[in-house]
Amino acid sequence: MEKVQETAEKIRTMEVRGAGRIAKAAAEAIRDYAAGLEVASMEEFATSIQEVSSFLISTRPTAVSLPNAVKLASRYSSGNVEEARQEIITNANLFIKRADRALEKIGKIGSRRIQDGDVIMTHCNSHAALSIITTAFDTGKDISVIATESRPRRQGLLTIRHLNDFSIPTTLIVDSAVRYYMKGVDKVIVGADAIAANGALVNKIGTSQLALAAHEARKSFMVAAETFKFSPSTIVGNPIEIEERAADEVVAPSVLADLPHVQVRNPAFDFTPAEYIDMIVTDIGIIPPAMAYTVIKEHLGWEFEEI
Numbered sequence: 001m002e003k004v005q006e007t008a009e010k011i012r013t014m015e016v017r018g019a020g021r022i023a024k025a026a027a028e029a030i031r032d033y034a035a036g037l038e039v040a041s042m043e044e045f046a047t048s049i050q051e052v053s054s055f056l057i058s059t060r061p062t063a064v065s066l067p068n069a070v071k072l073a074s075r076y077s078s079g080n081v082e083e084a085r086q087e088i089i090t091n092a093n094l095f096i097k098r099a100d101r102a103l104e105k106i107g108k109i110g111s112r113r114i115q116d117g118d119v120i121m122t123h124c125n126s127h128a129a130l131s132i133i134t135t136a137f138d139t140g141k142d143i144s145v146i147a148t149e150s151r152p153r154r155q156g157l158l159t160i161r162h163l164n165d166f167s168i169p170t171t172l173i174v175d176s177a178v179r180y181y182m183k184g185v186d187k188v189i190v191g192a193d194a195i196a197a198n199g200a201l202v203n204k205i206g207t208s209q210l211a212l213a214a215h216e217a218r219k220s221f222m223v224a225a226e227t228f229k230f231s232p233s234t235i236v237g238n239p240i241e242i243e244e245r246a247a248d249e250v251v252a253p254s255v256l257a258d259l260p261h262v263q264v265r266n267p268a269f270d271f272t273p274a275e276y277i278d279m280i281v282t283d284i285g286i287i288p289p290a291m292a293y294t295v296i297k298e299h300l301g302w303e304f305e306e307i
């Protein structure tokens with residue numbers, strides 16, 4: 001349990017972050033927990049796995065990759081402890097392998113849509129979006145990137161470091177400069193924390209203003225998302241919860257101490273409606289947002305009774 005708590009804390013404090021990485025870390029935690037679990041009965045095994053699953057899922061509410069990963073990794077059908085343990089280990093390892101493979105596939109598929117000379121704008125730090133950008137560059141396309149700072153956690157600094165390592169010409173801008181630079185942009189590529197059944201995107205706060213600016217300037221808006229970022233529970237009407245993080249990520253508590261009439265709001269994500277999205281690049285191909293429902297029904301393998 002100690003290791004599970006450690007992983008949960010890393011996810012909560014964002015030491016481990018990015019919807020895909022969170023999912024992999026949770027699958028690893030479930031796998032290692034199941035491997036070392038000492039129980040007297042199958043009932044005890046089932047209860048312990050259930051408790052740990054719920055605990056991991058509670059760490060961050062928005063990234064649907066987390067419950068999807070936990071659900072896929074912790075599946076077992078056997079009524080025997082040793083067999084069920086092995087099933088979880090196998091399923092978790094399979095999930096991790098597929099997640100890595102999905103990033104590569106997204107890179108390959110998405111990079112075919114990038115043209116020589118493209119200026120690409122990206123937001124926050126998405127490993128899926130970066131996979132497309134770096135693959136396009138590695139296949140010889142002469143591209144450059146405009147990366148947003150992504151306040152308040154400034155994940156844009158991770159993005160520029162990554163792009164610099166690949167020697168990709170990159171410009172860092174503040175979030176409020178997005179519309180100012182949109183005219184010179186060819187494509188916007190962002191990641192996803194969740195995609196709803198109606199094709200709406202949930203991603204880092206500020207994504208919707210990129211989409212709006214891209215729409216206004218008639219620039220292509222691409223989303224890079226593994227299929228495990230599609231949200232099954234939105235099919236049955238559950239909304240995706242937007243995580244609101246602590247005020248001290250935005251401003252130091254000492255500043256607020258003298259300002260009794262001021263409150264700080266810090267939503268970590270926002271919604272981008274499907275009509276602003278040109279395509280979603282997934283590990284099973286490029287889809288229009290209207291196909292989100294099909295991805296959930298046919299490729300995610302969730303039964304409605306499970307939701």
Ligand SMILES: O=P(O)(O)OC[C@H]1O[C@H](OP(=O)(O)O)[C@H](O)[C@@H]1O
Binds near residue numbers: 018123124125155192
């Ligand atoms: O899975 P990958 O593509 O890496 O990232 C997907 C999304 O996860 C991140 O959330 P946070 O920084 O964890 O809050 C960003 O919103 C990013 O676009």
